[in-house]
Amino acid sequence: MNEPRSSTRLSIRHIRSFVAVARHRSLTRAAESLFVTQSALSLTIQHLEDDLGVLLFDRSTRRLDLTQAGEEFMPSAQRLLHDFDSSIRDMRALGNRERGKVGVAAVPSVMALLLPEVVAAYIEAFPDIDVYLREDNSEAVQQRIIEGDVDFGICSPWEPDAELIFEPLFEDSFGVVFAHHHPLATSADDLSWKEIDGYRIIGFSPDLGMQHQLSHTAGLSENVREPRYQVSNTSTIETLLTRGAGVSVMSALAAQRPPLDRLGLRLLTKPVLTRTVGIVRRKGKSLSPAASTMLQHILGTVAQLGRFPGVRILDNVAATSRGKT
Amino acid sequence: MNEPRSSTRLSIRHIRSFVAVARHRSLTRAAESLFVTQSALSLTIQHLEDDLGVLLFDRSTRRLDLTQAGEEFMPSAQRLLHDFDSSIRDMRALGNRERGKVGVAAVPSVMALLLPEVVAAYIEAFPDIDVYLREDNSEAVQQRIIEGDVDFGICSPWEPDAELIFEPLFEDSFGVVFAHHHPLATSADDLSWKEIDGYRIIGFSPDLGMQHQLSHTAGLSENVREPRYQVSNTSTIETLLTRGAGVSVMSALAAQRPPLDRLGLRLLTKPVLTRTVGIVRRKGKSLSPAASTMLQHILGTVAQLGRFPGVRILDNVAATSRGKT
DNA sequence: GCTTATTACGTCAATCGTAAATATC
DNA sequence: GATATTTACGATTGACGTAATAAGC
Numbered sequence: 001m002n003e004p005r006s007s008t009r010l011s012i013r014h015i016r017s018f019v020a021v022a023r024h025r026s027l028t029r030a031a032e033s034l035f036v037t038q039s040a041l042s043l044t045i046q047h048l049e050d051d052l053g054v055l056l057f058d059r060s061t062r063r064l065d066l067t068q069a070g071e072e073f074m075p076s077a078q079r080l081l082h083d084f085d086s087s088i089r090d091m092r093a094l095g096n097r098e099r100g101k102v103g104v105a106a107v108p109s110v111m112a113l114l115l116p117e118v119v120a121a122y123i124e125a126f127p128d129i130d131v132y133l134r135e136d137n138s139e140a141v142q143q144r145i146i147e148g149d150v151d152f153g154i155c156s157p158w159e160p161d162a163e164l165i166f167e168p169l170f171e172d173s174f175g176v177v178f179a180h181h182h183p184l185a186t187s188a189d190d191l192s193w194k195e196i197d198g199y200r201i202i203g204f205s206p207d208l209g210m211q212h213q214l215s216h217t218a219g220l221s222e223n224v225r226e227p228r229y230q231v232s233n234t235s236t237i238e239t240l241l242t243r244g245a246g247v248s249v250m251s252a253l254a255a256q257r258p259p260l261d262r263l264g265l266r267l268l269t270k271p272v273l274t275r276t277v278g279i280v281r282r283k284g285k286s287l288s289p290a291a292s293t294m295l296q297h298i299l300g301t302v303a304q305l306g307r308f309p310g311v312r313i314l315d316n317v318a319a320t321s322r323g324k325t
Numbered sequence: 326m327n328e329p330r331s332s333t334r335l336s337i338r339h340i341r342s343f344v345a346v347a348r349h350r351s352l353t354r355a356a357e358s359l360f361v362t363q364s365a366l367s368l369t370i371q372h373l374e375d376d377l378g379v380l381l382f383d384r385s386t387r388r389l390d391l392t393q394a395g396e397e398f399m400p401s402a403q404r405l406l407h408d409f410d411s412s413i414r415d416m417r418a419l420g421n422r423e424r425g426k427v428g429v430a431a432v433p434s435v436m437a438l439l440l441p442e443v444v445a446a447y448i449e450a451f452p453d454i455d456v457y458l459r460e461d462n463s464e465a466v467q468q469r470i471i472e473g474d475v476d477f478g479i480c481s482p483w484e485p486d487a488e489l490i491f492e493p494l495f496e497d498s499f500g501v502v503f504a505h506h507h508p509l510a511t512s513a514d515d516l517s518w519k520e521i522d523g524y525r526i527i528g529f530s531p532d533l534g535m536q537h538q539l540s541h542t543a544g545l546s547e548n549v550r551e552p553r554y555q556v557s558n559t560s561t562i563e564t565l566l567t568r569g570a571g572v573s574v575m576s577a578l579a580a581q582r583p584p585l586d587r588l589g590l591r592l593l594t595k596p597v598l599t600r601t602v603g604i605v606r607r608k609g610k611s612l613s614p615a616a617s618t619m620l621q622h623i624l625g626t627v628a629q630l631g632r633f634p635g636v637r638i639l640d641n642v643a644a645t646s647r648g649k650t
Numbered sequence: 651g652c653t654t655a656t657t658a659c660g661t662c663a664a665t666c667g668t669a670a671a672t673a674t675c
Numbered sequence: 676g677a678t679a680t681t682t683a684c685g686a687t688t689g690a691c692g693t694a695a696t697a698a699g700c
Contacts, residue, residue, distance in 0.1 A: 009664090010413055011336035028679065040666050042681060047664095052413070053420025058611050061674040061679040068476075068613045069419055076412040083408065087401040088335055088377070094394055095378025151393075286383050288393040338690090352655060365691050367656060372689095386654040386699040 012084050014048040017041055018056060018070075019077050025064050100290035101130035103150035105141040107209050110154045110277060112234070113257045118301045122294055129290045138209060145280055151291035152281035154298070156209055168278035169302050172251040173310040174210070175267040177260055179242050185264045192270035193220060200246035202237060203227025210251045213275055224249055235259050251275055252310025267310045278314075337409050339373040340402050342366055343381060347399055350389050425615035426455035428475035430466040432534050435479045435602060437559070438582045443626045447619055454615045463534060470605055476616035477606035479623070481534050493603040494627050497576040498635040499535075500592040502585055504566050510589045517595040518545060525571035527562060528552025535576045538600055549574055560584055576600055577635025592635045603639075 020030040021041065031041040049056050056070040066074065093099040106115055111133065119131055134141075134150055138158035144150045146163050157166050176196050178184045184191075184199070201223045204211035215225045229246065231237055237248050238259045255265045279295065281287065287295060306313040345355040346366065356366040374381050381395040391399065418424040431440055436458065444456055459466075459475055466478040471488050482491050501521050503509045509516075509524070526548045529536040540550045554571065556562055562573055563584045580590045604620065606612065612620060631638040 008338075011338060012409075013333075013336060013665090015409075026679080027681095036665090037667055038680070039668085039682080043665080046681090052416040054416055054614060055611050058609055059680065060609060061672085063609065063674090064679085065610075067611055069416070072419070073412075073416055076408075076415070080405075080409055080412055083401075084337075084340075084405055087398075087405055090401070091377040091379055091394070091398055094397070285390075286380055286392055289379060291393075334689095353653090361690090362692055363655065364657080364693085368690080371656090384655065386697085388699090389655085
């Protein structure tokens with residue numbers, strides 16, 4: 001006359017044992033398949049029967065068969081076991097980075113200069129993880145992070161937000177790019193901003209972060225801040241420069257990646273103008289395993305950017321990830 | 326780099342804990358609802374996260390939120406928990422006789438004389454258990470049991486079968502039934518079979534067990550073994566006897582139950598002819614909880630049959646049931 | 651300072667394995 | 676008498692609670 005409320009004592013172990021015995025129709029063989037002794041399994045089945053108040057098996061030394069109640073329990077038990085195991089398996093697969101998805105939002109320059117090779121390496125390492133990339137300006141990138149649209153973003157700091165944290169990756173300085181037959185190609189030394197005033201400037205459209213920054217930096221000459229020629233992609237720039245249409249001011253990183261890496265570059269100093277690029281993610285929100293490994297790949301790739309003149313890697317590129325492994 | 330094969334360590338307890346924490350969004354409150362301490366729950370969650378290799382919650386002292394992985398796990402976990410609990414609950418309901426079904430096959434006399442009041446009491450005690458009754462001759466009753474059509478049967482032993490076991494309930498002897506205005510009504514003493522030879526016998530049709538037995542008993546007079554008047558139900562008999570059409574030979578039990586109990590009865594001895602009635606069920610096959618309680622009710626009712634003259638209760642009416650309670 | 655989660659550790663119960671007993675064929 | 680299940684019992688493991696520690700507000 002006891003009144004057991006909820007099954008605290010019963011666990012998946014009992015279900016697993018029941019199903020094994022029902023399948024093997026033998027305690028001995030079921031015990032082998034479960035890697036326990038017959039006695040342990042016998043007790044487990046007895047406990048299950050006690051708790052349910054129902055005899056599950058009719059057993060003699062020679063025969064073991066399901067009772068009517070056991071037959072009735074079998075389908076639920078099998079389904080329970082299967083669902084449990086596959087749920088656990090799914091979650092573990094997620095933990096082992098064998099499954100999952102990661103979304104990254106980035107500003108155009110990063111999307112073009114950094115992410116292609118990161119993602120290429122990533123999908124090779126984790127072919128079963130879906131990768132979503134979103135290209136946006138810094139403001140929209142931050143918005144996507146806040147809304148949970150992506151796991152993290154890569155951009156320049158735009159407006160501080162209480163919900164977000166910014167972790168710098170590298171600083172990119174500016175330089176001038178020109179064709180090899182251009183007069184500037186006679187030297188590789190750094191230039192001052194004054195020295196390029198006389199050349200025709202081919203600029204980027206202002207929705208690109210680096211052009212935006214140039215436009216808002218006091219002290220630069222008008223044709224750098226508001227160039228009369230504005231294009232929006234690097235291959236167009238490359239064509240124009242190669243034909244001698246002018247020179248272009250851009251970040252050192254952009255200048256040294258295809259297709260512009262075949263042109264000449266001289267860094268602009270006096271003053272050194274830098275543009276910080278970093279990771280933005282939600283405060284207090286840990287990264288998913290997939291996102292965590294993606295971040296690791298990004299950090300690894302960024303670390304190799306230090307070889308480019310004008311690009312300075314910031315030194316907090318070690319302890320940025322969370323999660324396991 | 327460990328390789329956990331199947332989730333042996335993880336149990337429903339972990340799932341239950343996870344769901345509770347996710348719902349309460351607090352270890353403390355979840356722990357209360359689970360009637361454990363925070364520390365125990367904290368460890369449980371950690372073990373779950375360790376085994377899955379995935380962080381399930383982002384927790385600081387002030388906030389606790391599901392990670393992306395946790396969000397993803399939540400639906401499966403809830404379903405797992407619900408399915409587990411309801412499966413267990415179902416089985417326990419079966420064990421508590423709150424659910425189930427029981428099928429009984431019986432020969433006509435038992436079906437008419439014994440089962441009505443047994444079943445009436447049974448459905449009052451267990452209103453949610455379905456009861457199936459099947460009326461058949463002894464041979465067919467045995468067949469139904471072998472085929473698993475019913476849980477057990479009640480009949481006279483027909484042919485021994487290796488698959489079946491027979492447990493006697495009571496012995497029924499024979500008597501002669503007559504109207505109160507009949508000459509036999511002048512005494513209540515036992516009669517010898519010889520003494521009724523002169524009366525016109527109203528018999529039962531031979532498909533009834535007791536008539537069958539009379540027909541195959543050597544030494545009885547012809548008009549008892551093969552009566553010229555054969556009817557198949559007791560109410561017809563009662564009408565005929567009341568009108569003085571004759572007398573009827575039948576089992577003492579049948580004679581003392583409605584509608585024949587208002588007529589006269591004298592037992593036939595010299596010799597005493599008995600008819601054993603008992604339970605037939607499959608060897609080595611335990612009864613379902615519902616069937617077990619049904620059997621208990623039958624035994625209880627049978628025990629009260631002892632008050633009828635000519636009915637002798639056999640003494641193995643105590644330790645016949647299996648299962649709990 | 652108050653609340654909440656984690657860590658440390660002793661206790662207790664559940665599970666398991668070895669081995670003996672029991673039952674069935 | 677051989678095979679399979681159950682029972683008995685000691686050992687190991689795991690879960691729990693108390694209490695101390697750490698971390699956010």
